[in-house]
Amino acid sequence: MIRKYVQLALKVLARRKFFTFISLFGISLTLLVLMVTTALLDHVFAPHPPEVHAGRTLGIYGVSVQSETGSGTGFLGYKVLDACARDLPGVEETSFFRLHGYVSLYRNGEKLRSFLKGTDASYWSILDFDLLEGRTFDATDFDQRRPVVVINRTTREKLFGRQSAVLGQSIEIDGRRFEIVGVVEDVPIVRIVAYSDLWVPYSTARNDDYQQQYRGDFMAILLAGSRADFPRIRAEFEARVAAMPPPDGFDVVRSGADTFFEFMSRQIFGDRMETSHAGRLRWLLTLLAFLFLLLPTLNLVNLNLSRILERASEIGVRRAFGASCGHLVVQFVIENVVLTLLGGLIGFLLSVLVLGVINRSGFIPYADFGVNLRVFLWGMLFAVVFGVLSGVFPAWRMARLDPVVSLKGSST
Amino acid sequence: MIHLENVSKSYRTERIETLALDSINLEVETGEFVAIMGPSGCGKTTLLNLMGLLDTPDQGTLSLDGEAIGKQSDRSLSRLRNRKVGFIFQNFHLVGDLSVVDNVEIPLLYRTLSSRERRELAAEALGRVGLSSRISHLPAQLSGGQQQRVAVARAIVGRPQVLLADEPTGNLDSQMGDEILDLLEELNRDGGTVVMVTHDPRMAERAHRTVRLFDGRQVQ
Known part of the structure; x- marks a missing residue:
């Protein structure tokens, strides 16, 4: 069923070119910024040559x-x-x-x-x-x-x-x-x-x-x-x-x-030698990512809500032929997640280009930022979270439409 | 197959309450072909929606295939609709983004079937309505008659016990309308129960019997 929903989502996106373009534009730009930021953080905190043993290295800073x-x-x-x-x-x-x-x-x-x-x-x-x-x-x-x-x-x-x-x-x-x-x-x-x-x-x-x-x-x-x-x-x-x-x-x-991450958390929270602030820094980064996702999420929610009327007939038909509210919520959320994952892939490719530009600019001495599997997986996680956040409410609203009213809504 | 006893339904807005159906008693037997006639706004579609479990009565009792319909959960009603009812609409209501075969597969998505089984059943239903050569087309690439035949295929693909057709020929010319009626008759001859709302007395004549409504009341 999920595979079928994914196939249907791709077909719908292929047919609704303008909606798809507008949506992907916003999604991929948002995820581009997040992925570039993730790549930068990854290069600061994760093991990279020559600090290949960073995972088991402590620093006294x-x-x-x-x-x-x-x-x-x-x-x-x-x-x-x-x-x-x-x-x-x-x-x-x-x-x-x-x-x-x-x-x-x-x-x-x-x-x-x-x-x-x-x-x-x-x-x-x-x-x-x-x-x-x-x-x-x-x-x-x-x-x-x-x-x-x-x-x-x-x-x-x-x-x-x-x-x-x-x-x-x-x-x-x-x-x-x-x-x-x-x-x-x-x-x-x-x-x-x-x-x-x-x-x-x-x-x-x-x-x-x-x-x-x-x-x-x-x-x-x-x-x-x-x-x-x-x-x-x-x-x-x-x-x-x-x-x-x-x-x-x-x-x-x-x-x-400290690990380098713990050291940075002390620097940020202004307490160099006392208790660890690594947890606070993780929360801060998560909160910033969430806040950054919030505005485009609301935009996508709005765009999806505006499509309810357009899809009223389809919703009515699916309800008439046996779709429960749960089926429709799952279908519309999957559609949205497919859309944001596509945006994530585009954002990922764009982030490779942007990181290349940063590397060549000389703005950060000897920068050799790039993407790797870790950055890719973080990017896809952002895309899924984005998709679910922006998809659940419109999907719930769509699924709750009265089938009788929906069937009056429009015709093919 | 369908049993309605003293069924009433009204719709409320902020200012007024409209009685759409008033104390309807109706029995539709298995294998019957029943036409519902009446002027616009007399409650025909409301009656069909109640029979198809898209709506619930305010008063009275309704049963479908021996199962009393009360305050079942959304999931349970959806399951009943999926197993027992097939709908055909005046406006076809095909999903424009999906191909013909994807449209026909819609009822099967809510059953436990493999994609291969779904595709085979959809192809079979399309063969039955004479559209095997159009499975990959989009609805917009078909004539009105063909679109309604796709809608019929979608209604029968899950082999429901009852077909509910809401003015299935209303948007078609007489020749295409006759073709659709031929199909419904054929399905009825094969044992399917058909309830059809129509304005057209010529179409209603082809049913076994006609139920007439006026201002939400059964007049005959």
Whole structure:
């Protein structure tokens, strides 16, 4: 029966070209926006290269220090990480890295603004970068404080063009020369752990002052054996931080190990180190999606209601030949869901084009947004929800029409 | 087959109440061909709608094939309509978006049949009305007579026990009207019960008997 309803829906849509066009136009634009947003969120939060282990990775992104007179939050200092984040139970590998920020490179008198990160050797094994040339730096480079640098593809092309060899050449970063040992593929700025233009061992810092800082420019990533290890990792880390003597003038130090989604929820809800707000962020995103769907849903409801009169005869006939109200509700909702699914497919194809335009625009550095099965399934879920929401009320109204009145309504 | 006892039906608007049927007593036997005649607005279609369970009486009792029709659920009434009644309308009421065969299949959608079984039964019904070659056409591509024959096929495809025809020839010329009447007679000869509303005495003469209504009352 459902298959028949789907077939009938397709026939009706094919015959009612103007209605179909108007409806699909609105539906596909709505779903396009939702799918593009979903694709962007997917690229921020879901596992994508080089953060292929994001599903079992926790990050330590910030620290909070408090006193009776005030408090401060910010990126971590090395001291906290060194004291609390090493050898945590359930963690397979730990990496500390620092965000040096933007530095200026010069080539043929031209200034190139590039982002610099300082990392350890574990960083390269937790993250799966696409290595285009050479190698990344290893524990020996790190321990011996060798001035080596890994650069990304765009920096390579801007500094040296595509043809000439770059390995073994050196570039000046912040007044010091670093030997290029490897080239990796660009990583979009939305992946804050992996994003950079230049990576050097943080052991090459000019001095070791950073090792005494509670707050600084460090972050850490912890590769757990599985997600099941998260609770004990968090508990142990928080306990260690709580036991740490606070810096002068402060009473309490707080930090936590989060997924990136949890970290963002803390940023959005303004509470960096206290309880998790991941649930609130999920609800907020769901609510925003619902509100965004509401207006086009009401439009489609209106369009469907306006068609009741047009379909009165059909409703009367179906009732006369044995359709119950339930049959008609199911039929009309399926028709609507078929329509929104078609709109969803068109929206999905359009979102591929729009994401391509965003990638090429350079608006988001190194953006490589695209769609995948996850985005597709979310898009189809949006389409079904849209179809059901906009279909149920008109379907109920249609099904409740008095068959006698319906049969008087119109003729073929 | 159909039994009505003291059946009354009225329609109310905000200002007035119109008595459409007043104390109708009627028995339609299995295999009978009954014509219902009367001037416009006398309650013919209302009577047919009550017989076909599209409407319910305000007073009196109604039974169909021995089953008393009371305050059944919508689902139960729909099931009875689907199994026992076939409708033919003056305006054909074919669904313009659907092909001929899809229109004929409509009653079968509400039964537990495979798509193949539905298609076979629809093709058989269309063969019976002489439209096997038109199954993929849209209603708008057919003449009025052909459209009404499609409507007849739709009415008989589920092999109902009673056919209710509301002025089935009203929108057709006399030749096409005769063709439709021939079909109804044939269906009646094969054992089907037919109740037909008509204005046309010539058509009514072909029924076994005629029930006449005037101002909602049975006059003969």
